[in-house]
Amino acid sequence: MQAAAVFRKTFGTACRIAVNLLIFAIFFIPFYWMFLTAIKNLGQTLQTPPVFWVSKPHWENFSKVFAAIPFFHMLKNNLIMTFGIMICQFFTVIPAAYAFARFRFAGSGFLFGLTLATMMIPAQLVFLPLFLMFSRMGLINSYASLILPWATSSFAIFMLRQTFKQVPRELIEAAKLDSASEWKIIFKLMLPIAKPTIVTLGLITFILNWNDYFWPFVLTTNNAVRTLPVGITSLNIVDGGVKYHILMAGNLLLVAPVLVAFFFAQKQIIKAFTYMGGK
Amino acid sequence: MTGIELHGVEKSYGKNQPVIENLDLQIGEGGFTILLGPSGCGKSTILRMIAGLEKETAGKIFINGEDMEGVSPGAREIAMVFQNYALYPTMTVKENIEFGLKNIHVPKPEREARIGEAVKMVGLAEYINRKPQHLSGGQRQRVALARAIVKKPRVFLMDEPLSNLDAKLRAQIRTDLIELHRNLGVTFVYVTHDQVEAMSMGTDIVLLENGKVRQQGTPGSIYSAPRNLFTAQFIGSPPMNIIRAENLAPGVRLPNGAASLGFRPENAVVSSDGNADEGRASFRGELVAREILGDHAIYKFKTAHGNIHTKSMSGRVVEYGEWFVGVEGKHLYFFDEHGDAITQSGGKNA
Structure with missing residues (x-):
């Protein structure tokens, strides 16, 4: 009996470790492959069967990236676009979510429904009219054209509204009895409670826009405000022929900030999905 | 005119039947008044209207002779203790207690002195830097009390503050509340459905049924001279035996x-x-x-x-x-x- 129990326990542990390893591999191998390709030379990238280890890393691939595209200029554009969007969303999403969560006003249900409905419109449907609109306003090749279309987010409004709604009514009433103004209730009470959600939403916005390729590609015709993803893609055609190693070195430089951001925010993200309110 | 007075107060939600109709009530200053009644009798609604958290549909409410029409909850000089304590989860005990004082711009030295006094009164001095989630139910209730005490309000409102505590702690905080009321000497209005709390702490009991006052008086008079069957059967454990004449x-x-x-x-x-x-x-x-x-x-x-x-x-x-x-x-x-x-x-x- 005891031997069977020991076997069952060992077998269970082994299965669990195996599944964990598999999940780890699914997420890790693409990153490893990207890193590996970034330090190979052209010959190694095309080699069959592929090699899974490079003894002499070609770090010069990274300097080739800097030489091929105006990397720092595009990085600056990327930062301006991404943080511009995040700042705009901070000012549009929080008040909207708070109003939808806390106030009943004429048409509030309809407006909230309308906000949710915008999530169902496919991007392909709106990009042409948006492009025409921006081009008529003379905003092509400007930061405004990169930032304004994403200046708010119905998904973020929805998520934050749900978080605000979870805050017990008595907390707000207690704050009112403590002579707190509506703004004070928002900044001293609601936002700190919603911090994990706000950090998570901020990170999602950051990743989505940092890596966004399509919109910056459509709305720019020269390098003035082009962002890194557009620039990295153009590495595809450096000196003719596909240079996978240069492309991957560029990609590695592109995703590094995202990984760093995730590393610092992971505690808050876990909290956002487990937060149960102040009871 | 002192204490709290309600004149012809009515409360209804939307187009539904009013939950409170033409209510006249006098709550004496400095007393420990209990609003007692079964759930759904409107006692919490009355308390919330006194606090200004809900607006009366009709009628007038006076606190110490002042008409409360249009006066915001924060300006009524009241403090309220909620059933679920309603502590601010992201603030420490001290910040919780201090929040109300900061909002009315009490200078820092006075704030510190008042907080020190309040936490001593409820025996929380050593927990002052903890967050509410790291406190037990009884300790949270004490923080809620300290938060109320520190404001030096004219009126303390309490909405079933003991119902989330276990029986032993309830008994202990009951005596603490009696002591607190005697020390502070201000008006307490306390909502409960528990006759033991009402009888043990109250100096005046308002017994409510369906939004109407069935009897108001001292615990002794309510017990010994019930004016109606409802009072007779609500107070006492077990309740009064009633035998139909037939x-x-x-x-x-x-x-x-x-x-x-x-x-x-x-x-x-x-x-x-x-x-x-x-x-x-x-x-x-x-x-x-x-x-x-x-x-x-x-x-x-x-x-x-x-x-x-x-x-x-x-x-x-x-x-x-x-x-x-x-x-x-x-x-x-x-x-x-x-x-x-x-x-x-x-x-x-x-």
Whole structure:
């Protein structure tokens, strides 16, 4: 009996470790492959069967990236676009979510429904009219054209509204009895409670826009405000022929900030999905 | 005019039937007034209207003679303790207590002094830098109390503040609240459905049913002179025994207009002798259940007139079997067909 129990326990542990390893591999191998390709030379990238280890890393691939595209200029554009969007969303999403969560006003249900409905419109449907609109306003090749279309987010409004709604009514009433103004209730009470959600939403916005390729590609015709993803893609055609190693070195430089951001925010993200309110 | 006064207050939600209709209520200054009643009787709504958290549909509310019309909750100089404590989860104990003072721009040295005083009063000094989630239920309740004390309000409002605590802690905080009320000397208004809390802490009890005041008075008067069946049956544990007149034996003499007779379980005497003296009521019944609770015992008898409960403090244990339950005339209550109390002579019991 005891031997069977020991076997069952060992077998269970082994299965669990195996599944964990598999999940780890699914997420890790693409990153490893990207890193590996970034330090190979052209010959190694095309080699069959592929090699899974490079003894002499070609770090010069990274300097080739800097030489091929105006990397720092595009990085600056990327930062301006991404943080511009995040700042705009901070000012549009929080008040909207708070109003939808806390106030009943004429048409509030309809407006909230309308906000949710915008999530169902496919991007392909709106990009042409948006492009025409921006081009008529003379905003092509400007930061405004990169930032304004994403200046708010119905998904973020929805998520934050749900978080605000979870805050017990008595907390707000207690704050009112403590002579707190509506703004004070928002900044001293609601936002700190919603911090994990706000950090998570901020990170999602950051990743989505940092890596966004399509919109910056459509709305720019020269390098003035082009962002890194557009620039990295153009590495595809450096000196003719596909240079996978240069492309991957560029990609590695592109995703590094995202990984760093995730590393610092992971505690808050876990909290956002487990937060149960102040009871 | 001091204390709290409600004049013709009405409250309804949307187009529904009003939950409170034409309510007149006076809450004396410096008293410990209990709003007592079953759930859904409107007691919390009354408290929330006094706090300004809900607007009365009609009528007027005065606090110390001032009309509260249009006065925001924060400007009413009141403090409220909620059932779920409503502590700010992202702030420490100290920040929780300090928040209200900061909002009304109390200077820092005075803030510190008042916080020190309040946490000492509730015995929380060592927990001042903790967050609420790291405190027990009883400690959270004390933080909520300290947060109220520190504001030095004219009125303390409490909405079932003990109902989330276990029985032992409830008993302890009950005595703490009595002490606190005596120390502060300000008006306390306390909402509860628990008659033990009401009787033990209150100096004045307002008994409510369906948004109406059924009786208001001291715990003693509410217990000994109930004005109606509702009061008689709400106060007391077990509640008053009520026997309909038509179920009584023909020999029992009732005042004119009496539709039912009542007596408290603690006033009934169990004996083997059924001979009733003049004015004494006696019922024959079978003991069907008994609860021995140490200092007292509760018995349930099945009689021809319905079930009767008795409560004995004598320590003598009554054996199962046939018994007589006797009540002296002075312990009998009579009610007319509307449930209003009447005296032995048949007059209204004012």
